[in-house]
Amino acid sequence: MNPTILREVALRRVDGFHSRAVALEEERKRIQNEIDAIIETVIRNAQLVGTTLTRAATDPVLSKRGFDTVIVDEASMAPLPLVYLAALLAETRMILVGDFQQLPPIVQAPESSELANRWLGRDIFSQACIDTLDLPLDKRDWRADLWEQHRMAPGIRQFASEKFYGSKLRDSFDGDRDDDKRWAARAPAGHAVCLVDTTSLGAWSQRSPGARPSKFNIYSALVATELAEQLVQEMDRDRGNLGSRPVGIITPYRAQANLLRVLLAERGLAMLVHAGTVHSFQGTESEVIIFDFVEEEPFWKAGPLLLALRR
Numbered sequence: 290m291n292p293t294i295l296r297e298v299a300l301r302r303v304d305g306f307h308s309r310a311v312a313l314e315e316e317r318k319r320i321q322n323e324i325d326a327i328i329e330t331v332i333r334n335a336q337l338v339g340t341t342l343t344r345a346a347t348d349p350v351l352s353k354r355g356f357d358t359v360i361v362d363e364a365s366m367a368p369l370p371l372v373y374l375a376a377l378l379a380e381t382r383m384i385l386v387g388d389f390q391q392l393p394p395i396v397q398a399p400e401s402s403e404l405a406n407r408w409l410g411r412d413i414f415s416q417a418c419i420d421t422l423d424l425p426l427d428k429r430d431w432r433a434d435l436w437e438q439h440r441m442a443p444g445i446r447q448f449a450s451e452k453f454y455g456s457k458l459r460d461s462f463d464g465d466r467d468d469d470k471r472w473a474a475r476a477p478a479g480h481a482v483c484l485v486d487t488t489s490l491g492a493w494s495q496r497s498p499g500a501r502p503s504k505f506n507i508y509s510a511l512v513a514t515e516l517a518e519q520l521v522q523e524m525d526r527d528r529g530n531l532g533s534r535p536v537g538i539i540t541p542y543r544a545q546a547n548l549l550r551v552l553l554a555e556r557g558l559a560m561l562v563h564a565g566t567v568h569s570f571q572g573t574e575s576e577v578i579i580f581d582f583v584e585e586e587p588f589w590k591a592g593p594l595l596l597a598l599r600r
Contacts, residue, residue, distance in 0.1 A: 370408060
């Protein structure tokens with residue numbers, strides 16, 4: 290066929306595709322406008338709206354309506370600027386729910402950045418000077434403390450209470466739950482919290498390569514994996530039906546979490562043991578939790594939990 294004719298045919302086809310693409314884009318915009326109108330109507334008439342802090346700060350539909358009360362959950366993890374922007378939506382009051390002894394906001398900036406640490410690394414409890422167990426007299430009505438827990442075995446509660454909550458935390462039950470009795474009967478008997486000292490292994494920590502290095506420790510990962518495998522075997526002998534991931538391994542570092550997943554997969558435990566970072570475990574439960582600290586020379590860093598253990 291004549292090249293000129295081929296070129297004209299190709300151009301006509303391209304023009305046709307372009308026209309079709311323009312028509313589809315117009316249709317997409319029309320449908321999106323209808324969806325946006327429905328969302329705006331629902332939000333405008335709803336008595337209760339759930340959203341993220343980021344969307345609350347950026348969505349014009351939310352900012353236009355305002356709310357009698359704004360409740361912020363996991364307030365200890367919320368960056369201060371987003372908390373302040375959420376406060377602008379509150380017409381009557383704002384309630385912040387969280388625990389200043391738990392996870393702080395995530396700061397993706399150099400540790401030496403003073404401004405980042407000041408405005409992104411501190412939580413609202415610290416900013417309001419109510420991040421101590423014993424509040425000053427003039428601020429005791431700023432915070433309502435909940436001291437009764439409904440989840441942990443008494444031994445775990447006792448450990449957390451003594452190390453972080455001034456021995457004020459109490460149980461909502463008498464320690465007579467079947468699961469608590471079953472685990473208390475295992476070695477070491479009566480201890481719901483067991484510390485494993487790896488000092489004699491001569492372990493060391495390393496940093497992963499890349500723009501955002503993360504620490505890992507092969508020795509502690511092997512110990513955590515071995516413990517998880519033993520626990521799974523014990524549970525299997527007890528019940529014969531383990532359910533979904535009854536054991537969890539938590540670690541502060543992304544590189545260590547990745548290493549743990551590889552080791553668990555090699556042992557055929559990926560469907561029975563969940564390994565992840567502290568942040569990825571938020572809202573997740575397991576019957577037994579193994580915490581892999583990773584910390585060892587030459588990159589040793591004392592976090593709050595390690596410092597509490599040394600007290």
